[in-house]
């Protein structure tokens with residue numbers, strides 16, 4: 001039962017923090033700029049383990065710019081399945097890709113203090129952090145199993161992200 005409630009909580013946090021927060025709002029700049037949503041989305045993202053949001057956005061923008069080429073940080077073909085699944089890319093993020101984020105005070109706060117704030121969360125809510133780590137790994141690998149791919153079951157790990165091919169094609 002605890003596992004089920006943690007999973008439901010994870011789906012809510014991931015929807016707000018990752019799908020509509022980091023991914024749509026921050027990385028793709030969708031939606032109206034709202035300070036309350038910036039705090040909420042970055043807090044939810046932290047609760048599923050994303051403690052360096054500017055790095056997350058930079059890596060994602062790099063991914064779209066170079067998807068399925070050797071420069072793609074999320075390409076299972078070029079980076080290796082496990083490196084992508086475990087988010088082990090340690091490359092350099094060009095400053096020009098995250099200029100908007102480094103000017104934003106909410107982003108700066110989480111990027112700077114996330115590495116400390118994550119520890120009480122790991123202790124108090126280890127399952128949402130674990131599910132977040134797995135969810136991002138599943139999306140980045142299965143979402144690019146053969147170029148950008150759509151798989152309905154990705155939604156079970158990364159809510160509302162199963163249409164990853166359509167997302168790349170801008171549908």
Ligand SMILES: [Zn+2]
Pocket residue numbers: 023027028060064167
């Ligand atoms: Zn994207």
Ligand SMILES: [Zn+2]
Pocket residue numbers: 063067074143144148164168
């Ligand atoms: Zn992709």
